[in-house]
Amino acid sequence: MLSRALRCPRRTPAVSHSLVFACGNHNQSFPGNSQSSGRTASFGFKTVPEESKESLVKGVFDSVASKYDLMNDATSLGVHRLWKDTFVDSLKPGRKGPMRCIDVAGGTGDIALRILDYARENYADRETTVEVADINAQMLAEGVKRFKKTMYHYTPQISFHEANAQELSPSQFKDDTYDLYTIAFGIRNCTSIPAVLREAYRVLKPGATFACLEFSKVNNPLLNVLYDQYSFSVIPLLGTILAGDRDSYQYLVESIRKFPGQPEFAQMIRDAGFATGGDHDGGAWMDLWGGIASIHTGVKV
């Protein structure tokens, strides 16, 4: 099922589409400066007016959308696939019967596809549904293209919606609705993490699960040095060679370093009202590859 947004991906009434820079050029003047609130946000290692960040992030994903899946494989050497498999396996969608899921910042539908496949392959479940919500119409359009090649295309199991994680429309994404909320490699791109968590709490049913897969803090100092070297030299270079866009990949690497560490993020999840496990690996979060990425979960109480 496709929402109106994706039959006409460049125009929806809900989201403004004022793209703010030509692909890959992050050195433009910032939109919204004239009515600046004075608050700032990080955009990678840059500090920008808070109201500019959303447009800047949209610009990054406009720029990378058509090559996003290829670049994900290239920059992570395919490892993102393993992490996403682990993420979805850990949630066991469909185990307790069909679920209504929302995958926010769902991009090209990687997590949605895994959820549907997992439920079908393990529990013969063809009733679990996933609503993919993302702020970027071009990423969603890539997702629609990809789902056309799957058995889920034109079934009620999948739908795509252009929406901002920080302010999901309450008429479209109603209170106490979903059994599972997932967000993978998306929350660090949002201007306000607490606002995203508040919305996640609102739309989940009591007792339902919030699950976030995100880059995190590496625990081992040696691994950290190697990882830093790889991230800051290889990834922007691959961005230049494969996508002709160094700046976007530089931003992606920098945004990872600005994201809070595991205990700090777990506390933010609790502050939003979720119950989590204890403040350690295997409790509130599960580290993947020494903390390069981690899975945080919380239950709406």
Ligand SMILES: C[S@@+](CC[C@H](N)C(=O)[O-])C[C@H]1O[C@@H](n2cnc3c(N)ncnc32)[C@H](O)[C@@H]1O
């Ligand atoms: C790195 S991609 C991850 C996509 C997908 N979840 C995956 O794991 O492959 C980050 C996504 O977050 C989306 N995004 C960024 N800010 C957002 C916001 N405020 N609300 C919704 N989506 C957002 C981007 O458009 C992009 O598709």
